[in-house]
Amino acid sequence: MTVAVLVDANRCIGCRGCQIACKQWNENDEAIPTEENGVLSKNRGSYENPPQLSAHTWTRIRFTESDYNGKFHWVFTKLQCMHCEHPACVAACPVGALTKTAEGPVIYDDNKCFGCRYCMVACPFGIPTFEWDDPLPWIRKCTFCMERLNEGLEPACVKTCPTNALELGEREELIQKARERIAASPDKYVNHIYGEKEVGGTSWLYLSPVPFKELGLPELGPEPVSVDAERAMGAVPPVLLGVAATMAGIYWLCKRRDKMSQAKATKKEASE
Amino acid sequence: MMQQKRSFPIGTSILSVLVVLGLAVMIYRFINGLGAISNLSDGRPWGLWISFDLYCGVALAAGGFTLAGAVYIFRLEKYRPVVRPAILTAFLGYTLVILALLVDLGQPWYIWHIIINWNIHSPLFEVGMCVMTYTLVLALEFSPVVFEGLNKSNLPVVKRINWRIPWGVIRAIQIPLVIAGVVLSTLHQSSLGSMLLLMPTTLHALWYSPILPVLFLLTAIAVGPAMVIFESTLSNRVFGHKLETNVLSGLAKVIPYILGLYLLLKLFELMAVGEIGLIFTAYPYNLLWWGEILIGVILPIILFTLPDIRQSRKGVFWTSVLVILGLMFNRFNASILALGMRPGYLYFPHWMEFAISIGLVADALLVVWLAHRFLPIIQHEEVAEVKA
Numbered sequence: 001m002t003v004a005v006l007v008d009a010n011r012c013i014g015c016r017g018c019q020i021a022c023k024q025w026n027e028n029d030e031a032i033p034t035e036e037n038g039v040l041s042k043n044r045g046s047y048e049n050p051p052q053l054s055a056h057t058w059t060r061i062r063f064t065e066s067d068y069n070g071k072f073h074w075v076f077t078k079l080q081c082m083h084c085e086h087p088a089c090v091a092a093c094p095v096g097a098l099t100k101t102a103e104g105p106v107i108y109d110d111n112k113c114f115g116c117r118y119c120m121v122a123c124p125f126g127i128p129t130f131e132w133d134d135p136l137p138w139i140r141k142c143t144f145c146m147e148r149l150n151e152g153l154e155p156a157c158v159k160t161c162p163t164n165a166l167e168l169g170e171r172e173e174l175i176q177k178a179r180e181r182i183a184a185s186p187d188k189y190v191n192h193i194y195g196e197k198e199v200g201g202t203s204w205l206y207l208s209p210v211p212f213k214e215l216g217l218p219e220l221g222p223e224p225v226s227v228d229a230e231r232a233m234g235a236v237p238p239v240l241l242g243v244a245a246t247m248a249g250i251y252w253l254c255k256r257r258d259k260m261s262q263a264k265a266t267k268k269e270a271s272e
Numbered sequence: 273m274m275q276q277k278r279s280f281p282i283g284t285s286i287l288s289v290l291v292v293l294g295l296a297v298m299i300y301r302f303i304n305g306l307g308a309i310s311n312l313s314d315g316r317p318w319g320l321w322i323s324f325d326l327y328c329g330v331a332l333a334a335g336g337f338t339l340a341g342a343v344y345i346f347r348l349e350k351y352r353p354v355v356r357p358a359i360l361t362a363f364l365g366y367t368l369v370i371l372a373l374l375v376d377l378g379q380p381w382y383i384w385h386i387i388i389n390w391n392i393h394s395p396l397f398e399v400g401m402c403v404m405t406y407t408l409v410l411a412l413e414f415s416p417v418v419f420e421g422l423n424k425s426n427l428p429v430v431k432r433i434n435w436r437i438p439w440g441v442i443r444a445i446q447i448p449l450v451i452a453g454v455v456l457s458t459l460h461q462s463s464l465g466s467m468l469l470l471m472p473t474t475l476h477a478l479w480y481s482p483i484l485p486v487l488f489l490l491t492a493i494a495v496g497p498a499m500v501i502f503e504s505t506l507s508n509r510v511f512g513h514k515l516e517t518n519v520l521s522g523l524a525k526v527i528p529y530i531l532g533l534y535l536l537l538k539l540f541e542l543m544a545v546g547e548i549g550l551i552f553t554a555y556p557y558n559l560l561w562w563g564e565i566l567i568g569v570i571l572p573i574i575l576f577t578l579p580d581i582r583q584s585r586k587g588v589f590w591t592s593v594l595v596i597l598g599l600m601f602n603r604f605n606a607s608i609l610a611l612g613m614r615p616g617y618l619y620f621p622h623w624m625e626f627a628i629s630i631g632l633v634a635d636a637l638l639v640v641w642l643a644h645r646f647l648p649i650i651q652h653e654e655v656a657e658v659k660a
Binding site: 051052053054055088091092093094095096097112113114115116117118120121122124126128129130131132133134135136137138139199216218220225226228229230231232233235236239240243244247248250251254255257258 | 302303304305306307308312313314315317318341344345346347376377378379380382383385386389390391392393394395396397398399400447450451452454455458459462463465466467469470471472473474482485611614615616617
């Protein structure tokens with residue numbers, strides 16, 4: 001029983017109310033993109049703004065113009081932490097500052113982090129951000145509005161969405177709902193729920209009228225990205241003991257060899 | 273003669289300037305944040321410092337454990353004259369890694385969190401623990417040299433202390449220390465490869481491989497002797513202690529075997545997953561791949577198997593330089609050049625990033641210079657047997 005959000009790109013009208021709601025609720029009003037504070041969008045010829053996620057922008061809408069099946073599509077993709085089922089950031093964090101909660105959200109704890117940024121490098125979706133201009137910097141990313149969920153409220157972005165393009169629900173139920181929606185209008189949707197299988201599944205699920213590759217979402221297999229690293233880490237204790245034992249053994253053998261040859265030499269000397 | 277030896281040569285003043293510049297940048301960083309001194313971004317969170325100071329620094333410090341293992345565990349007495357410089361450079365290498373991390377980490381004063389909050393599934397947890405414990409082990413392994421130096425010194429208070437006591441303690445636990453060093457190095461060198469295992473989707477297929485930890489360990493073992501050859505040749509030049517040619521050629525002889533095993537494993541792995549074709553098709557990444565393989569693996573294997581090269585000091589030195597450059601090329605490829613960036617970002621190190629890295633190397637060179645001046649580094653250890 002984990003919470004999830006279904007994003008239906010066919011319903012999104014690109015109003016970016018979710019971006020604003022996120023900034024308001026999380027008090028991320030610094031660095032509002034104006035020329036004065038030097039963060040004016042470089043995205044010309046688009047309504048898309050700001051151009052990237054940052055420590056002050058935990059969600060944003062990407063605008064994509066796409067020609068698919070002989071039809072023009074203007075698609076709006078909401079980007080934020082995907083809250084993976086098997087998060088790479090949680091596997092990466094050396095101090096366990098990132099955790100996957102039983103309810104679904106992947107949350108971050110300032111009190112443990114020391115700013116190594118491995119989570120940022122490991123994330124297959126490129127989500128966690130860092131406070132680069134702060135002498136006391138932390139990692140920042142979407143929290144799934146965990147404190148709102150705990151009070152029985154929807155996340156700020158979901159609450160504000162005027163077209164129900166964002167729906168909060170139980171993950172399995174939402175997947176079911178998404179399937180029904182695809183089945184009901186197969187000409188409007190590609191037959192793919194992004195996030196159902198990707199890297200072992202995510203808590204944010206997407207429906208789209210065009211292939212997800214067109215939207216700039218990474219093409220990912222069904223295997224969690226942490227599989228090989230977990231296997232390698234599992235080998236650490238046996239390797240530790242094995243190498244220690246081998247080295248001790250070699251030391252003993254070499255010492256014995258030297259002793260024997262020395263004894264031989266003295267014996268030879270004595271007999272002469 | 274003595275007068276001349278004590279004075280500070282021109283090289284050391286250049287080094288001192290670089291150290292001071294590095295320090296100034298470091299202070300600037302702690303006031304204004306990482307963004308002010310680096311071109312690191314959300315798209316490229318790890319840059320020059322991680323590739324050069326951490327990835328190359330740790331690998332190039334491998335001479336410490338390979339030589340300590342050879343001399344104290346395999347009892348290859350022939351290499352005893354180079355074991356002290358090797359351990360000193362390893363210790364300095366690790367100190368540099370730690371200093372670089374103090375700049376690179378967002379809030380380095382919380383580094384102790386890693387001691388109380390364990391995430392045993394994180395490769396970086398393993399890296400952190402190994403850096404800390406192995407640096408301690410290296411300090412202890414090197415400490416007899418310091419005690420020996422203090423024992424001989426005529427400084428007022430220092431000469432009253434009986435330095436033979438701690439010296440004797442360290443000698444008593446020397447073998448366990450060396451074994452601990454080998455174990456920690458095995459784990460640490462390989463864990464730098466494990467760290468990249470979390471990036472199967474962003475690290476290029478020519479470098480990503482489930483056996484990366486093994487590949488990283490093997491290249492580290494190969495570069496250890498090469499690094500010792502490199503340093504001892506240079507320190508011969510500067511300080512005038514001449515090493516026997518057969519010590520160097522003996523070290524050189526081992527390298528082709530390890531590099532050969534590495535090359536075979538790497539090729540077999542690419543074939544096993546059906547990606548061997550990429551070495552011809554994955555332009556421009558295949559050029560990087562061929563670059564590191566030719567410079568750091570194939571050429572050294574050929575050169576070091578030629579007896580003429582192994583018998584010549586120049587030949588051994590320059591071939592070792594190839595091994596070292598090839599390893600650095602490999603670490604840069606795997607940790608930055610072939611590691612994908614978030615779309616819409618660019619990265620080239622800021623000059624202050626270079627200033628930090630160069631300043632740290634200058635630090636180490638200064639310490640090496642001081643150690644060779646004031647500590648019994650090159651001496652045969654048995655000369656100073658502890659009788660206490």
